[in-house]
Amino acid sequence: DQQVKQNSPSLSVQEGRISILNCDYTNSMFDYFLWYKKYPAEGPTFLISISSIKDKNEDGRFTVFLNKSAKHLSLHIVPSQPGDSAVYFCAAKGTGTASKLTFGTGTRLQVTL
Amino acid sequence: GAVVSQHPSRVICKSGTSVKIECRSLDFQATTMFWYRQFPKQSLMLMATSNEGSKATYEQGVEKDKFLINHASLTLSTLTVTSAHPEDSSFYICSAPGLDHNEQFFGPGTRLTVL
Numbered sequence: 001d002q003q004v005k006q007n008s009p010s011l012s013v014q015e016g017r018i019s020i021l022n023c024d025y026t027n028s029m030f031d032y033f034l035w036y037k038k039y040p041a042e043g044p045t046f047l048i049s050i051s052s053i054k055d056k057n058e059d060g061r062f063t064v065f066l067n068k069s070a071k072h073l074s075l076h077i078v079p080s081q082p083g084d085s086a087v088y089f090c091a092a093k094g095t096g097t098a099s100k101l102t103f104g105t106g107t108r109l110q111v112t113l
Numbered sequence: 114g115a116v117v118s119q120h121p122s123r124v125i126c127k128s129g130t131s132v133k134i135e136c137r138s139l140d141f142q143a144t145t146m147f148w149y150r151q152f153p154k155q156s157l158m159l160m161a162t163s164n165e166g167s168k169a170t171y172e173q174g175v176e177k178d179k180f181l182i183n184h185a186s187l188t189l190s191t192l193t194v195t196s197a198h199p200e201d202s203s204f205y206i207c208s209a210p211g212l213d214h215n216e217q218f219f220g221p222g223t224r225l226t227v228l
Contacts, residue, residue: 034217044157044206103159
């Protein structure tokens, strides 16, 4: 039972354009969401997060939007850079679950020149 | 941010042997650490929660007798894959929460290959 889904396994975007990565979840008990960037054979690197009491959080080129009613979140990267090419995972955490994270299936982003 | 290390980064072993993977929080203490497994092109799946001074909590479907977890100190958790088989070949990653329990810091991972 995949509680966190990223329906696009891959995405290709031109340098300078906006990258939009999407994530859907089914568990209404999730109250905190995170995005991680991962290179092969390395651990995930934290990018940005959002609490369920907010609908937007911005940090530099990265913005995360949360639509609780739709159980959907998205990560916007603008402008996209070649160094952004990696696999992006969204993750969700529920109240009182002691930081236990449930990860999505990942989206491979390729930023082309 | 906080740093989590893992050792070894890569290990190749023969079927039937046991392999120990270490996870250390380098500049902070972690009463809880998490062990994940990632198969190629798949998501990170939580295997177990390691608790300092007490037994680990395993996720459904994870054999606790096969994946032994020891959290002997506030900075070290170990995962031992016992009697490893080729199907145990995977990328194993540990993590530890920061002071803000919404944060989680990941180690660089250990690539296990069982021949």
